[in-house]
Amino acid sequence: MRILVLGGTVFLSKAVAVQAMERGHDVTVAARGESGQPPQGARFVKLDRDNPGEGLAALSRETFDAVVDVARIPAQVKAVLAALADRVGHWSFVSTVNVYADNSIPGQHPGNGKLNDPIDEDSTDPDIEVYGASKVACENLVRSAVGDKAFIARPGLIIGPGDPGYRFGYWPDRLAEAGEVLAPGDPQRLVQWIDVRDHAEWIIDAAENQVVGTFDAVCPPVPFQRFLDGVAEGMGTTPEFTWVDQDFVQAHEINPWSGEQSLPMWLPLPEYAGMLTHDVTASVAAGMRNRPVAESAADWYASMKDKPRDPQKGLTRAREAEVLAAWHGRDKS
Ligand SMILES: NC(=O)c1ccc[n+]([C@@H]2O[C@H](COP(=O)([O-])OP(=O)(O)OC[C@H]3O[C@@H](n4cnc5c(N)ncnc54)[C@H](OP(=O)(O)O)[C@@H]3O)[C@@H](O)[C@H]2O)c1
Incomplete structure (x- = not known):
């Protein structure tokens, strides 16, 4: 498959690109190249999503079997959807469990959890205070543009090799x-939690098997x-x-x-x-595995x-x- 990873220079999105290449897929990663190096063997397209210009225009002349996006800024997600939605077979969007409005209720899942109100779909606000509301808006944009081919994953804490944070370490x-x-x-x-490699594998499995829907991405x-x-x-x-x-x-x-x-x-x-008690029965049934x-x-x-x-x-x-x-x-x- 031809797979486009929007990101691919750090942690999860890089693990997705590595995993896709290990399975023999043809991988393009598109980013600024500021967070790290793209993985060896991937084609790199320089793209600044705050100022997409020619980088996005070039991608929009191509077709991909699958796209994987990890962005958190709705305006960035809207722009890639406008450019690529019609030229893609499957679309994975990495969201977060921070979309849920009430962190006190155990057993939530996408079928029952109330979400934060979305921020404006043209928002460019990077503030961590609006992270959950921004991801809700991003999810909504993905659903309305490519809902019939979208796999939306909501990870909690992502752990494992290459983790740039220290919440697990x-x-x-x-x-x-x-x-x-x-x-x-x-x-x-x-x-x-979820191991970065388990999450990456699930995203590629979803693209290969055309899995669609919204799922929490954490272990039982x-x-x-x-x-x-x-x-x-x-x-x-x-x-x-x-x-x-x-x-x-x-x-x-x-x-x-x-x-x-x-x-x-x-x-x-x-x-x-x-916060750490999501019901992931549907995620396991949809192929999530946890080491x-x-x-x-x-x-x-x-x-x-x-x-x-x-x-x-x-x-x-x-x-x-x-x-x-x-x-x-x-x-x-
Ligand atoms: N870490 C956790 O525990 C955790 C928990 C829940 C959810 N999540 C979600 O999981 C995902 C993690 O993704 P990740 O590991 O790849 O980390 P990330 O830090 O979200 O990665 C962002 C990627 O996007 C690229 N990027 C950032 N700004 C850009 C811009 N203006 N133009 C083009 N590319 C840009 C970065 O590359 P350049 O900087 O090189 O451009 C990098 O490759 C995110 O969606 C995050 O919200 C993470």
């Missing part, structure tokens, strides 16, 4: 050191304890987990999810009870060998030791 790094580890909240609370929910055990298995260590209840974690100003002094994959309940987290962790860690970590990201070891000491001393005060 904290745990392999921390569990590689083993010892006593601060584990936040209820060990039975559920979490979800797993208790946090099993997630951590899996990461530890991938690191080949046996840490001693000390589960510290949510109120105590919050009282000690540990941040959820990401950033400075945070514990990634941890979100406060009940306000985020729906063990031990493999994702080991491969991420290997991909980061000798690479610097941002010291501002995640809970520092010093702060973790202070909070653990306070937890153990709580009954003595």
